[in-house]
Amino acid sequence: MSEALVYIVDDEEAVCDSVVLLLKSVRLPSRGFNDPARFLAEWQSSWRGCLLLDVRMPRMSGLDVQRLLKERGSRLPVIFMTGHGDVPMAVEAMRAGAFDFLQKPFHDEDLLTRVRRALDNDEKQAVSNQQRSEIETRYATLTPREREIAQRLVDGHANKVIALELGVSERTVELHRAHIMQKMDARALGPLVQMLLNLRSPA
Amino acid sequence: MAAYRLFTVPPPMANQPPIADDPLRALLDAAVDAIMLIDAAGHIIAFNRSAEMLFGYAAAEVHGRNVSMLMPQPYRGEHDAYIDRYAHTGERRIIGIGREVVALRKDGTTFPIDLSVGEFVTGGVRGYVGILRDITERKHQEAMLRQTGEELRLIFDYAPTAMMTTDLAGHVLRANRACAELFGASVEALIGMRHSDFVHPEDRPRLLDAFERLQNGEGEFRQEFRYRRHDGSELQALHYSAAVAGEDGTPELIISEIVDRSAVLAANREAEALRVRLMHASRVGQLGEMVSGIAHEVNQPLTAIANYASACRRLLQSGQATPEDLFEPLEKIAAQAERAGQVIRGLRALTRRQEEQRERLDVNQLVHGVLPLVEFDTRQAGVRLRAHLDPDVPDVHGDAVQIQQVLLNLVRNALEAMGGVRTSDRIDIVTAALAGMFVEIRVVDGGPGISAEAAAHLFEPFYTTKPQGMGLGLSICQSIARAHGGELSYYVNENAGATFVLRLPIAD
Numbered sequence: 001m002s003e004a005l006v007y008i009v010d011d012e013e014a015v016c017d018s019v020v021l022l023l024k025s026v027r028l029p030s031r032g033f034n035d036p037a038r039f040l041a042e043w044q045s046s047w048r049g050c051l052l053l054d055v056r057m058p059r060m061s062g063l064d065v066q067r068l069l070k071e072r073g074s075r076l077p078v079i080f081m082t083g084h085g086d087v088p089m090a091v092e093a094m095r096a097g098a099f100d101f102l103q104k105p106f107h108d109e110d111l112l113t114r115v116r117r118a119l120d121n122d123e124k125q126a127v128s129n130q131q132r133s134e135i136e137t138r139y140a141t142l143t144p145r146e147r148e149i150a151q152r153l154v155d156g157h158a159n160k161v162i163a164l165e166l167g168v169s170e171r172t173v174e175l176h177r178a179h180i181m182q183k184m185d186a187r188a189l190g191p192l193v194q195m196l197l198n199l200r201s202p203a
Numbered sequence: 204m205a206a207y208r209l210f211t212v213p214p215p216m217a218n219q220p221p222i223a224d225d226p227l228r229a230l231l232d233a234a235v236d237a238i239m240l241i242d243a244a245g246h247i248i249a250f251n252r253s254a255e256m257l258f259g260y261a262a263a264e265v266h267g268r269n270v271s272m273l274m275p276q277p278y279r280g281e282h283d284a285y286i287d288r289y290a291h292t293g294e295r296r297i298i299g300i301g302r303e304v305v306a307l308r309k310d311g312t313t314f315p316i317d318l319s320v321g322e323f324v325t326g327g328v329r330g331y332v333g334i335l336r337d338i339t340e341r342k343h344q345e346a347m348l349r350q351t352g353e354e355l356r357l358i359f360d361y362a363p364t365a366m367m368t369t370d371l372a373g374h375v376l377r378a379n380r381a382c383a384e385l386f387g388a389s390v391e392a393l394i395g396m397r398h399s400d401f402v403h404p405e406d407r408p409r410l411l412d413a414f415e416r417l418q419n420g421e422g423e424f425r426q427e428f429r430y431r432r433h434d435g436s437e438l439q440a441l442h443y444s445a446a447v448a449g450e451d452g453t454p455e456l457i458i459s460e461i462v463d464r465s466a467v468l469a470a471n472r473e474a475e476a477l478r479v480r481l482m483h484a485s486r487v488g489q490l491g492e493m494v495s496g497i498a499h500e501v502n503q504p505l506t507a508i509a510n511y512a513s514a515c516r517r518l519l520q521s522g523q524a525t526p527e528d529l530f531e532p533l534e535k536i537a538a539q540a541e542r543a544g545q546v547i548r549g550l551r552a553l554t555r556r557q558e559e560q561r562e563r564l565d566v567n568q569l570v571h572g573v574l575p576l577v578e579f580d581t582r583q584a585g586v587r588l589r590a591h592l593d594p595d596v597p598d599v600h601g602d603a604v605q606i607q608q609v610l611l612n613l614v615r616n617a618l619e620a621m622g623g624v625r626t627s628d629r630i631d632i633v634t635a636a637l638a639g640m641f642v643e644i645r646v647v648d649g650g651p652g653i654s655a656e657a658a659a660h661l662f663e664p665f666y667t668t669k670p671q672g673m674g675l676g677l678s679i680c681q682s683i684a685r686a687h688g689g690e691l692s693y694y695v696n697e698n699a700g701a702t703f704v705l706r707l708p709i710a711d
Contacts, residue, residue: 011582012503014539018510021532025517056499058583081506083499105506108513 002046004122006030006115009039009065010054010081015104019052022108028115036060040068048126050077050099050118052111055089063093070097075125077118081106135195138184146183149176153189154196237316237335240323241270245286248330257337259309270333275307298322298331303338315342365440365461368447371418371454373398373411385440385463387433398459403429403437410442417446417457430461438465500546500579504539511536546575563710564599564606566634566642567592572603573610574632577618581630584618586649591633599642600710601687609680609691613646613703616676620650626699637706641689644705652695661693680705 006028008019016032023030033039036057051069055062066078077099082090090101099121100114142150152162159177163170186192231238237254241247247270250262258265258273265272271282288294301319308314317336322329359366365382369375378393386393386401398414399407406428413424423445430438441462446454511532518524570590581588599606610632617630627649637643653661662681677691684691689707696702 012507014507014535015503015510018507018514018532018535022510022514022517025514025521025523056583059585083502104502105509108510108517111510 002044002048003029004049004119005047006049006052006119007039007047007076008032008052009036009057009062010034010052011036011057012054015054015081019111022111023115026112028112028119036062036065040065043069043072043074045073047074047076048122050079050115050122052079052081052102052115055080055082055093061089063089063096066093066096066098075122075129077121079114079118132198135184135199139196139199141183142180146176146180149173150180150184150192150196153177153180154193154200237337238332239270239335240330240332243286243290243329243331245269245271245283254335257308257335258306264309273306275305275313278304279307306335314339365463367393367398367459367461369398369457369459371414371457373414373457376456382461385432385438385461386430392433398457401430403431405429413444414457417444418454420446420454422446427464438463439468440464497546497576500575501543504543504546507539508536508543511539548572561601562603564601564603566596566599566644566707567594569603569606570610570632570634570644573607573614576611577614580615580618584621586618586621586628586630588614588630589632591631593633593635596634596636596642597709599687599707601707605683606687606705606707609683609705610644610646612676612680613705616703617646617648617650617701620648620701624651625649626651636709639709641706641708644707645702646705647696647700647702649700652699653693653701658693662691 006023008016008030010016010019010032011034013034016034020030020032033042037060053062053065062080066080069076069078078093078097080090080093080098080101081104082101083104087103090098090103093101099118102111102114139147148166149162152165157165159170159173163173166173180186181189181192184192184195186195231249231251232253234251234253237257238249238251239247239254240249246267247265248267250260250265255261269283271279274282285296289296289298297318298320301317303315304318305313306316315338317338319334321332321334323332324330359377360379362379363381365379365385367375367378367382375393375396375398378390380390383390383393399410402410409426410428413426416424423443425441425443428440428442430440432438441464442459443462444457444459447456447458449455515524515529515532515536518529570592574588574590577588614630614632621628621630629647629649631645631647633643633645633647635643635645662677681691684705684707687707689705691703691705693701693703
C-alpha cells in the first residue's frame with residue numbers, strides 16, 4: 001500500500017502551488033497537477049489519500065476527471081473546488097459520488113477539515129478493504145460442504161434443522177461448524193455471522 | 204279620301220326639281236325618324252322611307268293594312284282596343300306623351316323603339332301620325348351602364364376598405380359594409396350623419412379644413428385622424444378623400460376611404476417594445492456571461508493568496524520556517540494580488556460609466572484592457588490569444604467602454620466559432636494605422652469561416668447561427684462602430700477562419 005497523499009488537480013498553477021504549501025504547513029504530504037490529463041496518465045489504482053479537484057478547467061472539466069476515475073475503479077475520495085456560480089456543477093458532482101466540495105476562495109480550516117476527513121475516510125475504507133480481503137482469503141479455504149453450512153448458519157438455522165435439510169446427523173453438522181469457526185478465525189457465532197454478512201454486502 | 208289624296212304623289216314634272224312636286228312628301232322621306240300615318244281604324248295610309256328601312260317592308264306592302272302588323276303579341280291583339288278606348292273615352296295614354304315600345308320587323312325580329320303619336324283631323328278625316336326611333340343602341344348602352352353601375356355598387360359595398368361618399372357639406376350619402384363595420388353601426392345609421400361626427404373632437408378642425416379645401420377645388424388629401432366608433436372607442440385611421448367633379452368641373456361630392464391603422468400601430472409598438480426588451484436581455488445576458496468569467500478570474504488569485512497566507516501563518520506558528528523561507532510565498536501573494544487587481548481594473552473600466560463619453564483613446568491600451576477579461580475563456584477553449592500591437596498606432600476619439608465591448612464581443616464570437624471546426628488554435632488581435640485616416644483593429648480567428656448564408660445576414664438584428672444566441676451582438680457592434688464614424692467589416696481568411704475589422708477614424 002502506497003503512502004496516503006493529497007492530490008491536487010487545478011489548471012491554475014498558483015492554486016496548486018499554494019494548496020501544496022498550505023498542506024505542507026500542517027505536515028500533510030501532497031502532489032499538485034495543473035493538467036488533469038497528466039494526473040490521469042500517472043494515476044495508479046494503489047494511490048491512497050484524497051483528491052482535491054477543480055471543477056472548471058480547460059479542455060477537461062473536474063466532472064470528467066471524476067467520471068474517468070470512477071470507471072477505472074478509483075476509490076480516492078474526491079473534494080471538488082468550485083468557483084462562483086458553479087454550485088449546480090457541485091451538486092452534480094455530489095450526486096456522482098463526490099466526497100465533499102469547497103467554494104473558492106476557501107478558509108484554510110475548511111480545507112484542512114475536509115481533507116482530514118477525506119483521508120480518514122480513505123484510511124477506514126482501506127482498513128475495511130484489508131479486512132474484507134482477509135476474510136475472503138479465509139473463506140476460500142472452506143470446503144463446499146462447509147460453505148453450505150456456513151451460509152445456513154448466517155441465515156439463522158439451528159444445527160438440527162441444517163442436519164435435517166442436508167440429510168446428515170446433527171453431530172456431523174457440529175463437527176463442520178467447529179472447522180468453520182477455526183478456519184474463519186471466529187471466536188463465536190456472532191463474529192462469524194458478521195464476517196460472512198460483510199462478504200455478502202457489495203464492496 | 205282627302206287624307207289619302209294629301210299624300211298621293213303626283214307624277215313629277217320633268218322641268219321642275221323634285222322638292223316642288225310635293226314638299227310634304229319630300230319632307231317625310233328626308234326625315235331620319237320613321238314616320239307613318241294611320242286612319243282612325245288603324246290602317247296605314249302613309250309609310251316613309253326610314254320606316255321602310257326600319258321594318259323591312261315597302262310602303263306598298265303595308266298600305267291599307269292594320270298597323271298592328273308592326274307589333275309583336277300581345278300588343279298586336281290589343282291595338283284595336285287601344286284605338287277604340289281612345290275614341291270613346293278621349294283618354295290619352297300615348298298621344299302627345301310618347302313611350303318606349305317593342306316593334307316587329309318583316310323578318311320576325313323585334314326591336315325597341317321610342318314612339319310618339321299625334322292626332323290629326325283634316326278634311327273631316329281623323330287619323331294618327333306616329334314617329335318612331337330605333338333605340339336598340341340606346342337600350343344596349345343603358346343596359347351596359349346599368350351593369351357597370353351595378354358592378355361598381357357591388358365593388359363599393361363589398362370592398363374590404365371602409366368607403367363613403369358625402370355631399371360637399373360632409374353628410375354621408377352612401378357608406379359601404381366595411382365602413383359600417385369599422386364604426387360599429389349599420390349602413391343605414393351612417394347615412395345622413397356628417398363625416399366629422401366620426402372624428403375625434405380634437406381632430407375635427409383639421410378634417411373640416413381639409414373638406415373645405417376639397418370644396419374649393421383641391422383634388423384630394425390624405426391624412427391620419429383619430430376616429431371614434433359608435434361605442435365611443437377610438438381608432439387611428441389613415442383618411443383619404445377626393446372630390447368628384449360634375450360635368451361642369453365643379454366638385455359635386457366627396458369620396459372618402461378610411462384605413463384602420465390601429466392594428467398596424469399596435470403591432471409596431473409591440474415590436475418596438477420587444478426590441479427594447481431583447482436589447483436589454485442581451486446586455487444582461489452578456490453581462491452575466493462576463494461576470495461569471497470575471498468572477499472565476501478573480502477567484503483564482505484570491506484562492507491562492509488565502510492559501511499562501513494561511514500557510515505562512517501556520518509555518519510561522521509551528522516554527523517550521525525561518526523568515527527567509529517565507530520570502531517566496533509572500534512574493535507570490537503580492538503577484539497574485541496584482542493579478543486580481545488587473546482583472547478588477549478591467550471590469551471597472553467596462554462598467555464604470557453608462558453614459559457615452561468621447562475622449563482621446565490609445566487603441567493599444569483598449570486592447571490590453573480587454574485581454575484579461577477573455578483570458579480564462581480562451582484558456583478554457585484551448586486557444587492562444589495573441590496581440591500584435593503597432594506601437595505607433597494613432598489615437599482614436601470615442602467611448603472606451605463601447606469600443607471595448609465591441610472587441611470583447613468579437614473575441615467571444617471568435618472563440619465560439621472555434622468551438623466547432625477549428626483551422627488553427629489562435630486568435631490574433633492586430634492594431635494598425637490605415638492610410639493616415641483610420642485605425643484598424645483586426646480580430647483574426649481560426650474557426651471555419653463564414654458561410655455565404657450567414658454572411659448575407661451577419662449584421663442584421665436577430666440573425667444568429669448560435670443555438671442560444673439572440674443575434675444582437677454584431678448588429679450592436681456595427682451600430683457602435685458607425686456611431687464612431689467607423690465601420691465593422693469582415694473577410695474570410697485565405698487559410699480559412701474569419702477576420703473582423705473594426706475601423707475607427709483617427710482623432711484629430
